[in-house]
Amino acid sequence: MKVTTGFQMFMEESGEVGKAYSQLVQTMAQSSALDKKTHALAYISALAAAQMTGGLAFHVMMAKQVGASRDEVRDAVLVGLPAVGLAVLEALEVALNAYDESETA
Structure with missing residues (x-):
């Protein structure tokens, strides 16, 4: 699946912030009731x-x-x-x- 170009740019350009955001999303999904x-x-x-x-x-x-x-x-x-x-x-x-x-x- 393809993400938007804006999101792709965010992930490529934001360094640790992008990694932290990705981790947040994964943690929320995994711990959701x-x-x-x-x-x-x-x-x-x-x-x-x-x-x-x-x-x-x-x-x-x-x-x-x-x-x-x-x-x-x-x-x-x-x-x-x-x-x-x-x-x-x-x-x-x-x-x-x-x-x-x-x-x-």
Whole structure:
């Protein structure tokens, strides 16, 4: 799976900070009380609510690899709709396109 160019640059240019960030992400995932699929879907919800669509396709693919369905990805994006409003709609398009494209790749 391909990460965004911005994230790749961050990891290449930030030295110890990038390593520490990577370790943080791994530690959080390993120590989470959530199963892998639920964790991935929750992260998609957070990205959608924060309007961070750059890495969304990557995380949709991660969720799909651990068993998330298209409907679960859709609902993970939309779960924040009452709290943050229509801001999640851009993420909906990105997420579902990423899910669908992976079926043909």
